[in-house]
Amino acid sequence: MSLTDAPYDLDAVLRPLGEARGLPNAHYTDATVFAEESTALLAETWAGCAVAAQVPEPGDALPLTFAGVPILVVRDRAGTVRVFQNVCRHRGMILVTEPRKILGAIRCPYHSWCYGTDGRLVATPHVGGPGMNVHPDVDRATLGLAEIRSQIWRDVVWVNLSGTAPPFEEAFAPLIARWAEFEAQTLYHGGPESTFTLDVACNWKLAVENYCESYHLPWVHPGLNSYSRLEDHYHIEEPGSFSGQGTVVYRQMIAGAGDIAVFPDFAGLSRKWDTGAEYIAAYPNVLLGVHRDHAYAILLQPDGPGRTREEIHIYYAAPDLPETERKANATLWKDVFVEDIFVVEGMQAGRAGPLFDGGRFSPAMDGPTHCFHAWAADRILKRRRAASALTAAE
C-alpha cells in the first residue's frame, strides 16, 4: 500500500466522533487490504449473500462467489435453504456453474460424484474401479459437501464463512429487538419486477456509508425535500452491529386518482410506523429498509476493492399485488438509489488522492458513518494484533 503522504492511522478511526478520522485510502483501493477485510469483515461475520426468494422451490440452486469463496445456495428436498461450498470433495471441481433446478442429485461434471441437496455424498461411480462404486478407503459419510453456517432472516441468506461468529440470533439481537414488530410478519417478495441490480465503481463500504446517513439527502435527493426534510430524520447507531437513519414523515405511495394507498400494511404495527420508516445498514453488507407497507433488502456483493454489485429485493405484506404498482414502487426506489451512484463513485475516485487522510466527520450528522468505520477498524485492528501476537509467540 502507498503510505507516502497522509499518514496511515487506523487507531484515529476509533477516536470519538468529533476527533476521529475516516478509514484511510488503502481500505478502498488496496488489494491486500481488500483481502484482509474480506476475511475480517465479510467472512468472520454474518454477511448477506442472497435472498431465499432466489431459491423458491426444492432443488433450486444458486451458485455465487462471496468473499472470494465459491458457494452454492440450495433449497433442499425438505424445503430448508442450505449453503455449501460449491466444490466437489473429490478433485475440487466447481459443481454448479449456473442457477438451475437440481432434479435429482448434484452431480460433479468431472467424475460424477453425486450429492444430495442436503449435501450428503450419495454416489461415487467407479471409485473402486469400473463398475465398482464403493471402496473401503472412501467413506461417503465423511465426504459430504462442506456446509457453510447460514441463517435466514428477513428473507436474507446470511452466511458466516469462517464458522467462528457468535450465533446469529446473538449477533443480531439488537436489530431483531429493534424491529420486533416486524418479526412475526410474512414477507412476500415482489417478484422479478421488484428486483434490480446496480453495478457501481466503488468499494462496498462506501455504499454502506452513504446509505446509513441522512446528511446527504437534501443535496443528492432533492426530490425528497418537498415532504421529507433533513430535520424529519434521526440517526440510528448500535456500535458494533448496525447504524442508519429513520424518518418520521414516511408517506405511502399513492395510486393516481382517488389518493388510495396501494399496498396493504404489515399487520399489527404500532402508530410509530404510520409515518415512520427506518433504513439500517446491518454490518457488514446488507442495507435494509422497513415501512408500514413494504420493505427491502440491498445485498452488497464486493467485486474487488473498487467494484460493488448492489442487488435490491423489495417485499410486501401480501402476495399478488398489482404489477403496475409494484413496478412503480421499484422505479421509485431505483431512481433514488441511482441518484447515489455519482457520490459513491466520486468518493471512490477521491481515494486516489494520497493527501486524503480519511476525512473529518460532522459531529452532528456523521455518527452513523463513524459507527460503521469504528466497527470496521476495530475488527481489523484486533485481527492484526492477534496475528502479530502469534508471530511474536513463534
Next chain:
Amino acid sequence: MGEVRAFPGGEVKQCEARSFDPGDLPSLEARLLGAHDAGDKAQLSRLYAEAADEVEEAEAAAFFLTQAYVYALDSGAPEFRRLHARLKALGREA
C-alpha cells in the same frame, strides 16, 4: 487373453477384456452419443441400462449399470432406486 489391471487400493484383478463394445450395436451407440450431445440424462440412463442388459460380462454390465444409475440420480428419474438395488445386489454399491 485378459489383461492385468490394478486399481489403487484394490486388489490386482485378472479380467477379460471387455466383451462388449457399444460399437457392436451401432444403433445403441448412436443413440447414446445423441443423448450425450443433447444432455438428455433421463434418456442416457435408459440407454445405459439397455447396454447393461445387452452384455454378458459382469464387469461390463456393472459399468453400464453404474452409468445408468448416475444419470438416473442426476435427472431425478425414479429408476434410480431399481438401478441402485441391482448394483447393491451385485456388491457394486453401498
